[in-house]
Amino acid sequence: MDDSAxxxxxxxxxxxxxxxxxxxERLLQAIKLGVVAPGEKLPPERELAAxxxxxxxxxxxxxxxxxxxxxxxxxxxxxxxxFVTYTPPRPGTGSLRRMVAEMGxxxxxxxxxxxxxxxxxxxxxxxxxxxxxxxxxxxxxRLSDLEQATLEDYRRLDTAFHLSIxxxxxxxxxxxxxxxxRSRVSDLLNAIPMLQVNIDHAAAQHQxxxxxxLAGDPDAARRAVCEHLEGTAALLRGFLA
Amino acid sequence: MDDSAxxxxxxxxxxxxxxxxxxxERLLQAIKLGVVAPGEKLPPERELAAxxxxxxxxxxxxxxxxxxxxxxxxxxxxxxxxFVTYTPPRPGTGSLRRMVAEMGxxxxxxxxxxxxxxxxxxxxxxxxxxxxxxxxxxxxxRLSDLEQATLEDYRRLDTAFHLSIxxxxxxxxxxxxxxxxRSRVSDLLNAIPMLQVNIDHAAAQHQxxxxxxLAGDPDAARRAVCEHLEGTAALLRGFLA
DNA sequence: ATTGATTGGGCTAGTCTCAGACCATTGAGG
DNA sequence: CCTCAATGGTCTGAGACTAGCCCAATCAAT
Numbered sequence: 001m002d003d004s005a006x007x008x009x010x011x012x013x014x015x016x017x018x019x020x021x022x023x024x025e026r027l028l029q030a031i032k033l034g035v036v037a038p039g040e041k042l043p044p045e046r047e048l049a050a051x052x053x054x055x056x057x058x059x060x061x062x063x064x065x066x067x068x069x070x071x072x073x074x075x076x077x078x079x080x081x082x083f084v085t086y087t088p089p090r091p092g093t094g095s096l097r098r099m100v101a102e103m104g105x106x107x108x109x110x111x112x113x114x115x116x117x118x119x120x121x122x123x124x125x126x127x128x129x130x131x132x133x134x135x136x137x138x139x140x141x142r143l144s145d146l147e148q149a150t151l152e153d154y155r156r157l158d159t160a161f162h163l164s165i166x167x168x169x170x171x172x173x174x175x176x177x178x179x180x181x182r183s184r185v186s187d188l189l190n191a192i193p194m195l196q197v198n199i200d201h202a203a204a205q206h207q208x209x210x211x212x213x214l215a216g217d218p219d220a221a222r223r224a225v226c227e228h229l230e231g232t233a234a235l236l237r238g239f240l241a
Numbered sequence: 242m243d244d245s246a247x248x249x250x251x252x253x254x255x256x257x258x259x260x261x262x263x264x265x266e267r268l269l270q271a272i273k274l275g276v277v278a279p280g281e282k283l284p285p286e287r288e289l290a291a292x293x294x295x296x297x298x299x300x301x302x303x304x305x306x307x308x309x310x311x312x313x314x315x316x317x318x319x320x321x322x323x324f325v326t327y328t329p330p331r332p333g334t335g336s337l338r339r340m341v342a343e344m345g346x347x348x349x350x351x352x353x354x355x356x357x358x359x360x361x362x363x364x365x366x367x368x369x370x371x372x373x374x375x376x377x378x379x380x381x382x383r384l385s386d387l388e389q390a391t392l393e394d395y396r397r398l399d400t401a402f403h404l405s406i407x408x409x410x411x412x413x414x415x416x417x418x419x420x421x422x423r424s425r426v427s428d429l430l431n432a433i434p435m436l437q438v439n440i441d442h443a444a445a446q447h448q449x450x451x452x453x454x455l456a457g458d459p460d461a462a463r464r465a466v467c468e469h470l471e472g473t474a475a476l477l478r479g480f481l482a
Numbered sequence: 483a484t485t486g487a488t489t490g491g492g493c494t495a496g497t498c499t500c501a502g503a504c505c506a507t508t509g510a511g512g
Numbered sequence: 513c514c515t516c517a518a519t520g521g522t523c524t525g526a527g528a529c530t531a532g533c534c535c536a537a538t539c540a541a542t
Contacts, residue, residue, distance in 0.1 A: 003276075005408055006401075009416050010271045011284070013294035014263045015256070019499065022255045030251045035244075043252070044519060053254035055500045060521080077508020078518040113366060114414035121362030124463060125354060160247075167246060173355035173425075175250050177418060184414075218467070219460045222365060226459070260529065285489060296530045301491080318538025319488040 019054055023062035026052065029183045031071055031086050032190075033163075034156030041081035042072070088155055088190040096191040096239050108188075112233050115181040120225045122166040122174055127213045127221035135168050136214060143210050147203060154199070155190055161206060165213070185236075192235055201231065260295050264303035267293065270424045272312055272327050273431075274404075275397030282322035283313075329396055329431040337432035337480050349429075353474050356422040361466045363407040363415055368454045368462035376409050377455060384451050388444060395440070396431060402447060406454070406466075426477075433476055442472065 016022055030036050042048055042063075049059040063082050066072045071086040089095065100108055131139075142161040149157045159182060166178035205228040212220035257263055271277050283289055283304075290300040304323050307313045312327040330336065341349055372380075383402040390398045400423060407419035446469040453461035 006276045006404060006420075007271075007284075009404075009408070009413070009420055010267070010274065010276045011289065011292045012417065013292070014260065014267055015294055019255065026251070026255055030248075033251065035247045035251045043248075045521095046519085048252065051252045051254070053256055056520095057501095057522095058499065063520095074520075075508085076506075076520045078516090079509065080507080080519050082520090110412045110414050113410055113412040114418070117362030117366045117410070117412070117415050118359060118418070119362075120365055121358030121360075124361055124467070125358045128467070163247060163250075167250070169354055169358070171351045171354040171358070172250070173351050173422075174358050176253065177355070177359070179247075179250055181414075219463065222460065222463055226365070226369070286491095287489085297490095298492090298531095299529065304490095315490070316538085317490045317536075319486095320539065321489050321537080323490090 019058045020061050020065075023052060023054055023058060024065055027062055027066055028071070029179070031066075031084055032088075032186050033159050033179060033183055036084050037156060038084050038087050041083045044081065087152075091191050091193040096188065096236075099187055099191060100240060103188075111181070111184040112229075112236075115178075115185060116226065116229050116233075118174070118177050118181050119162065119165070119229060120222050122169055122178055123209060123213060123221040123225040124218040125171075125174070126165055126169050127216055127218040129169065130216075131168070131214070138164060138168065139210055139213065143206055146206060151194065154194065155186075158202075159186070165209075188236055189232065192239060198235065202228065205231065260299045261302050261306075264293060264295055264299060265306055268303055268307055269312070270420070272307075272325055273329075273427050274400050274420060274424055277325050278397060279325050279328050282324045285322065328393075332432050332434040337429065337477075340428055340432060341481060344429075352422070352425040353470075353477075356419075356426060357467065357470050357474070359415070359418050359422050360403065360406070360470060361463045363410055363419055364450060364454060364462040364466040365459040366412075366415070367406055367410050368457055368459040370410065371457075372409075372455070379405060379409065380451055380454065384447055387447060392435060395435065396427075399443075400427070406450075429477055430473065433480060439476065443469065446472065 016025070027042070030042075036042055043051070045056055045059055045063070049056045052059065063072060063074065067074050067082070071084065073083045073085045075081060075083065103111075142157075142164045146154075146157045146161050162182060163175065163179055166175045169175075205224060208224040209221060209228065212224050257266070268283070271283075277283055284292070286297055286300055286304070290297045293300065304313060304315065308315050308323070312325065314324045314326045316322065316324065344352075383398070383405045387395075387398045387402050403423060404416065404420055407416045410416075446465060449465040450462060450469065453465050
């Protein structure tokens with residue numbers, strides 16, 4: 001926490017890896033967050049390369065790697081493309097332990113703290129903002145989508161709900177940061193068995209979050225998100241104890 | 242806020258620029274945030290290049306650019322190095338308008354919202370954490386440093402105080418995010434004339450933040466940071482109206 | 483004055499990445 | 513059955529970036 005800590009913070013690596021690695025990471029984020037749902041396809045290579053600001057060659061290497069790993073099914077010709085084949089693996093505590101071991105305990109705490117801070121911050125900001133009728137509708141829509149979700153779609157729609165809160169603030173930076181925070185723990189969340197008790201509990205908390213936001217109560221919104229995320233974190237740690 | 246918005250969020254450019262540009266940006270961040278104070282020097286090129294994960298050639302190009310722009314004074318030989326010569330320009334509303342025009346109004350709102358969310362989130366998390374005696378000391382030290390600051394050092398120590406809150410949470414991700422958020426508005430903050438009234442007002446708010454954190458009251462911490470940052474944001478917008 | 487450690491300055495060969503052009507495959511619509 | 517638009521597959525030359533090496537300058541210690 002002294003000045004040298006701040007040096008480490010700011011003078012950290014400029015790049016997380018080479019273009020290929022960063023591209024794989026980004027595509028994996030899109031897939032695992034369900035931004036591109038199973039069965040859907042990525043944008044055409046030319047368009048995607050332009051969006052990501054990389055060359056088609058590099059993009060194709062990344063797509064090839066994900067194809068080899070079983071995340072994508074690439075088809076040629078018109079109406080072809082890179083189709084998402086990935087579905088979250090069946091939860092099991094064994095795989096959870098393995099993933100945490102790979103990640104490292106400090107990194108897990110870091111990721112959970114990070115997510116707690118940015119999601120609480122987003123909810124608080126949104127609750128302090130006067131919302132349009134359209135914004136309220138989006139939020140309620142996400143909530144009802146989640147309530148009617150099948151077990152298959154639950155995680156994806158849960159992600160959509162949480163990310164919508166950040167998106168509705170209108171801050172792109174905040175939205176990308178929340179997406180990043182979520183993706184850092186998404187594998188772990190997917191490994192938690194989904195019990196009906198937990199889902200019901202989560203549903204009540206989601207409702208409380210929406211209520212607080214719509215009521216324009218930042219403190220209540222903060223508390224509701226905090227409670228929800230700490231519940232999830234506790235569940236996670238419970239399977240590790 | 243529909244699904245296409247989420248596509249834009251996740252499938253954004255992988256890289257903000259080439260290695261040279263990103264390195265210049267990072268060094269500028271270290272200088273403008275005062276992580277390397279005026280008169281101090283950057284780490285030796287070899288060490289710095291290793292930390293940033295780039296080659297010495299690229300680093301030297303970036304340093305050269307900052308030297309040409311008057312941010313650094315580079316001296317050879319033992320006890321040489323790249324010394325920071327930059328000091329924040331004298332505030333003036335004219336330069337502020339120009340900078341905002343360059344930045345774009347939407348980007349300004351984005352940056353301010355982002356900063357509000359992450360700093361409130363950090364303070365809330367820290368207040369919810371049981372602090373060690375050492376952590377309390379660090380926080381109090383930063384506060385007293387700021388209270389005794391000369392006009393010359395005020396901005397730098399104000400930055401140090403705010404960043405310490407995120408650092409004390411122990412989350413590297415949160416610390417880097419807060420540093421990033423601050424650097425996005427630092428030029429604008431530096432352009433605001435510093436009136437004694439505002440400094441006194443800010444001092445009281447800083448004290449309120451520390452009180453809430455030490456008292457372990459997340460809601461109060463959130464409110465205190467929110468009030469403080471919205472005061473600054475209002476001041477900023479005031480000079481633009 | 484000499485020496486030695488530390489630091490910036492510069493060169494080269496090799497790898498990564500890119501832009502752009504062209505080829506191959508697919509399938510809907512005429 | 514043909515055609516054509518959309519899409520993935522491939523190649524090439526140029527530029528960006530890197531690792532590693534050696535040179536040049538500076539200054540405290542001797």
